Amino acid sequence: MLARIQAWDENILRRLLKKHTPKLNKFMILISQVANHGIIWFIFSVPFLLMNKWRLTGFTILLAMAFAYLGGEITIKNLVGRVRPCKKEFEKDLLIKNPPEYSFPSGHTASSFAVSTVISFMCPMLIVPVLILSCLIAFSRMYLLVHYPTDVLAGMLFGIICGIAAVPVANSIQFFKFQL
DSSP states (O other): HHHHHHHHHHHHHHHHHHHHHHHHHHHHHHHHHGGGGGGGHHHHHHHHHHSGGGHHHHHHHHHHHHIIIIIIIIIHHHHHHOEEEEEEGGGGGOOOOOOOOOSSHHHHHHHHHHHHHHHHHHOGHHHHHHHHHHHHHHOOOOOOOOSSSHHHHHHHHHHHHHHHHHHHHHHHHTTOOOOO
């Protein structure tokens, strides 16, 4: 079963590699870079944090990202230890610096979908652009050959779980009158 999944993952990446063009390469590199270390989402949270009415939303975004980082990057990646596709078959085709961490789940995708989930609950009028950016980030990780499709799917699912978990935790902190 795992061999089938691996073969499916590699087949999709081979097909994506055939779709590479110089313009699309530059675009995907840019999309992936803005999500490095969650920078786009930290920047996105700042206006929320600065407005008293929306401060809880900003805090919840940061909390969801923290859950995604601690659970995905620190825990799951090291437990699973899946080698990235760019360290196996696709190293010669790599368009960005070879990431040192393991592959499963995609951290860029997990943090993006954690933020998307929080936004869907707390600021639904922004969900469409946030979700589009999250999907572009997730796709860019496969396009750039640094994640398998199953890494990205797991990152999506894990990010959604982190976002769902962050909302009641942030609300309970607010309930106990800790001023955010």
